Amino acid sequence: MFLTPSDWNEDSMPISPNQGSSAGGTAVVITGTGLANATAVRFGLNPATITANTATQVDVVSPAGHGSVGVTVATPGGTSNALPFFYIEPPTKTSLSPSSGVTAGGNSVTITGTNLNTASAITFGANAGTITSANAGTVVATVPAGAAGTVPITLTTSGGSTNGLFYTYVAAPTVTDVDPAEGPTAGGTPVTIGGTGLTTTSQVTFDGAPASFSVLSDTELTAVTPAGTAGTADIVVTTTGGSDTLAAGFNYLAGPGI
Structure with missing residues (x-):
């Protein structure tokens, strides 16, 4: 049984790298002695392409293959011992x-x-x-x-x-206007909010209080104001692209008192 790459000691092995794509095409360098005039380099049974050769080194391009295989070098003097090479499958x-x-x-x-x-x-x-x-x-x-x-x-x-x-x-949204821009503190006012990049709206708030809403288009949505306190409220629209604030965009009106 062949070892996995993590089991091999790369520092002592005369093959580098000792792993590559199962599609082949990996440039591999084999070092040793008596390697001159190499006639064949095989990865398992498959021949590699020899690109350079000296007495101490053979450069090859790996063929396609699968799993772990033995790499051998054949010269006129015989065939070397096998060195392990591990094929990595594509993602x-x-x-x-x-x-x-x-x-x-x-x-x-x-x-x-x-x-x-x-x-x-x-x-x-x-x-x-x-x-x-x-x-x-x-x-x-x-x-x-x-x-x-x-x-x-x-x-x-x-x-x-x-x-x-x-x-x-x-893209980050923009909030440009709201109509109407005022309503009672009890909430319940239907408003239309204009801007850009509103398609992915996930939340609309009035001074932090969430409002129910419906997206009409990338430039318009409708909302119903939540209850609030008298005075102006910031409107914040949040989308996948971020958020934008219409400062003091809505004015809550206090009811009459007797």
């Missing part, structure tokens, strides 16, 4: 959570899939993210800043790269 991605966030980046996302433990790089569109943890089934990464819109995610491992998942950068 797959099955889900992304969350799949959207602020353009400023900085939030954490989790990617699930298979063969992810050797993840070394991740990009969101053209921008590099930061991998904070990785195991065979999960990668956690920090999203970089990006422009509003949807971008592909590419994840690179020792077994290759994979994409197929997409992340959406959502």
Whole structure:
């Protein structure tokens, strides 16, 4: 039975690297003695491509393969002992959570899939993210800043790269106006709030008190004011892209007293 890469002592092994993608194409250097005029290098039963050869070194490009195999060098003087090489299967991605966030980046996302433990790089569109943890089934990464819109995610491992998942950068909302702009302290006033980037609205508050709301479009939503105290109240609209405040946007009117 062959060993896994973690079991091998790379410092004493005359093969570097000792692992690579199952698709092949890994540049591998084999060192030793009596290697001149190498006629073949095999990874298991599969021949590699020899790119350079001296008496003490053979440079090859690995063929495709699977699992752990023995690497041998054949010369006119015979065939060497076998050195272990481990093929790493390509990654797959099955889900992304969350799949959207602020353009400023900085939030954490989790990617699930298979063969992810050797993840070394991740990009969101053209921008590099930061991998904070990785195991065979999960990668956690920090999203970089990006422009509003949807971008592909590419994840690179020792077994290759994979994409197929997409992340959406959502622009921060703006709140520009409210109509009507006043109502009783008891609440219950239907209002229309205008602005931009309102499609993903998740909360509307009046001085911190949540209001019921409905999104009409990216530039308009309706809400019903909660109860409040007499005076002006800040209106805060929160979306996937962040939040915006219309300072003193609504005026609560005290009822008459006798």
